[in-house]
Amino acid sequence: MAAAARARVAxxxxxxxxxxxxxxxxxxxxxLQRKW
Structure with missing residues (x-):
């Protein structure tokens, strides 16, 4: 369960x-568009 939550957060x-x-x-x- 905790591993799944960690994977989701990552x-x-x-x-x-x-x-x-x-x-x-x-x-x-x-x-760049502003400068040109």
């Missing part, structure tokens, strides 16, 4: 990391 953390990474890239693209 999975959610990975998804959050991926989302943060994507938002960072979108942010950078907007910055």
């Amino acid at each position: 999975y959610l953390l990975r998804q959050l990391q991926r989302a943060a990474w994507l938002f960072q890239i979108l942010d950078m693209e907007q910055e």
Whole structure:
């Protein structure tokens, strides 16, 4: 039971990391468009 909960938490953390990474890239693209 605890192992399943830990696996779920690890999975959610990975998804959050991926989302943060994507938002960072979108942010950078907007910055570049502003400069050009």
